[in-house]
Amino acid sequence: MAFPNAVDSSQELLDPQSHVWNLIYNYISSMSLKSAIQLGIPDAIHKHNNPITLSQLADALSINKAKSHALFRLMRILVHFKIFDKVNISNDEDEDEEEAYSLTRASRLLVRDEPLSFTPLALVAIDAIMVDPFHHMAEWFKDASPTPFFTRNGINMWEFGANDEGWNKLFNEGMSSDSQFVSSILVKECKHVFEGLKSVVDVGGGNGVVAKAVAGAFPGLKCVVLDLPQVVAGLEGSENLRFVGGDMFEFIPPADAVILKWIIHNWSEEDCVRILKKCKEAIGGGKVIIVDMVVDYEKQEQNAIQTQLCFDVLMMTVMAGKERTEKEWADLFSSAGFQNYKITPILGLRSVIEVFP
DSSP states (O other), X not given: OOOSSOOSSTHHHHHHHHHHHHHHTTHHXXXXXXXXXXXXXXXXXXXXXXXXXXXXXXXXXXXXXXXXXXXXXXXXXXXXXXXXXXXXXXXXXXXXXXXXXXXOHHHHTTOTTSTTXXXXXXXXXXXXXXXXXXXXXXXXTTSSOSSHHHHHHSSOHHHHHHHOHHHHHHHHHHHHHHHHHHHHHHHHHOHHHHXXXXXXXXXXXXXXXXXXXXXHHOTTOXXXXXXXXXXXXXXXXXXXXXXXXXXXXXOOOOOSEEEXXXXXXXXXXXXXXXXXXXXXXXXXXXXXXXXXXXXXXXXXXXXXXXXXXXXXHHHHHHTSOOOEEHHHHHHHHXXXXXXXXXXXXXXXXXXXXXXEO
């Protein structure tokens, strides 16, 4: 085999081969995680209330006895990825030590019954409906479709959800779980963002998880959730929370502030400007509160950048949206007629961005 650049040793071939292999087989990590969630492994370990041996785990999951070693191999790779910990425990019968598994901080987020469980979002993200479009990316680069998702399905993701009740339910549960997670931190760490406000509209707020958290933390604040009529149909509000069916591209109810949590990254520049202009009409002299990613190559750790870039390609593949750098955010705000903004990087990979007219 001829290469354009001469190599001095076999290792100079083997190292890049290993790197490419890691990229090729990286999907196995997410598929292994999906299997663990579907089997209920985090829940079984949590319910056991102590480190659990492989045989105990197999019994708890009703695993086929002939596949116990396969369970060991699944746990081995997930321990490697720090989803579970492996510890040694003493065996009361013969005083020998035995290997057992315990939860990590990561897998605690995957326990289904926990209030901040990440499981619904994880199952959405790894679902075949989200993964299949990636098989059509090369085809999409040469056709006229807006996204690989459209190339695969012939309709966009919102239309797909409207036609598939099961997927729509799964997707909404995933978004709700993320909203529960974000809002728990938002109302605790970002109280200053809501100080002085008398009313807010949560645009695309689904079943109102964020709005309910904000309304609960700030009892004097009137909250409105705006989403498509089919999303908010039948949802009941409260004294300081109400649901409104509508289209954010057409009208946003007036308020002191508009919340856009994980909304803007779904859309193209043109659509984002349209949304932000509607927000500007709604808030008067108030502000827009955006929860989204700010991609920063210089200041963030390698793992954070990698995840953000993966999200960016995900948005390109399924939504026709993108993750943006600060300059790209600033250009959007300027195009929509806003004068100033403030970024607070307090939500891990995401930030709170306050935008002012």
